Amino acid sequence: MNVFVDTAVITVRSGKGGDGCSHLRQEKDRPKGGPDGGDGGHGGDVTVVADPHLDTLIEFSYRAHFFAKDGERGMGKSCHGADGAGVEIRLPIGSVVSDADTGEQLVDLIEPGQRAVVAPGGAGGLGNEHFKGPLKQTPLESTPGVPAVERRLLIELKLIADVGLVGLPNAGKSTLLRAISRANAKVGAYPFTTLSPQLGIAELDMERRLVFADLPGLIEGAAQGAGLGHDFLKHVERTRAIVHLIDLAPLDNSDPVENYRMIRRELLEFSAELAEKPELVVLNKIDLIDPEERAARIERFAGEIGMKKGERPIAISGATGDGVRAMLEAAWKLAEK
DSSP: OOOOOOEEEEEEEOOOOOOOOOOBOOBTTBTTOOBOOOOOOOOOOEEEEEETTOOOOGGGGTOOEEEOOOOOOOBTTTBOOOOOOOEEEEEETTEEEEETTTOOEEEEOOSTTOEEEEEOOOOOOOOGGGGOBTTBSSOOOOOOOOOOOEEEEEEEEOOOOSEEEEOSTTSSHHHHHHHHSSOOOOOOSSTTOOOSOEEEEEESSSSOEEEEEEOOOOOTTGGGTOTTHHHHHHHHTTOSEEEEEEESSOTTOOOHHHHHHHHHHHHHHHOHHHHTSOEEEEEEOGGGSOHHHHHHHHHHHHHHTTOOTTOOOEEOOTTTOTTHHHHHHHHHHHHHO
16 A cells, blocks of 8 residues: 655764874885875765655655765875765655755755755865975874764655645545546545545546646645645645636535635635636536526626636536536646646
């Protein structure tokens, strides 16, 4: 079973630079042998790498420490110490790496193979051969290696998708994702069926496809952490467009218009940039409404949320497939903009 984990805190430490060597040559024919202490080796770096084959941070639930090797000290006969082995930490694309103590963002891994050093290894110290000169032919001083860098890293995985599906719990997001892709999103007749983000690829034709993210349902107060709160909203930040799915026939008899407005408030409160993303309003579950009432309900909804003249939400049924093709075409145009 693939468990989705999107946050982890780990401790990393680079390698210390090796100390420089203080050494004097001793040869039979040169009783006053000069300095030949070599430099210390460079400490190993800690590097993060974007791996397209990973999609979760679950590995860090079992391993939380990553230490590179120290550089070796220099030796006589101008021999330099060996460099310490570095450590590579492979992360899913979309991972944001920050300093867990200061909050400073170190790197945002958005391209396959992208690399960044998050804890540089220490430089090796200088051997005493560097300090010889006309007035100082037998120097004994050398320098120590640069200390290691140790830090705690916060890793947050933010999914990269073309379109994010937003809406209240049980709006039908998982059913829609199953209808448009091969994703096996869980479907159930109770709130919060989806507890972690699910990705699905909708193929419109041979040359066009959209990556959809089915994200856990929002509730009022999500921007302050209620329900799944920020665990949901941070993933929407990556999307190019939003499909706002509204249940036109909610079982709790709530008002679809007010439900729409509540989600919009949560998006705006979390991030003004997020609230300004292109949005496609989609009314779902029209198969549960008498055909004679559908047009009137859609007109009322469009008028009350302030849609411009000539604009209308797209009406679909994720269960039967009615209107889904039109929704995909509209989502494509929106994402392409």
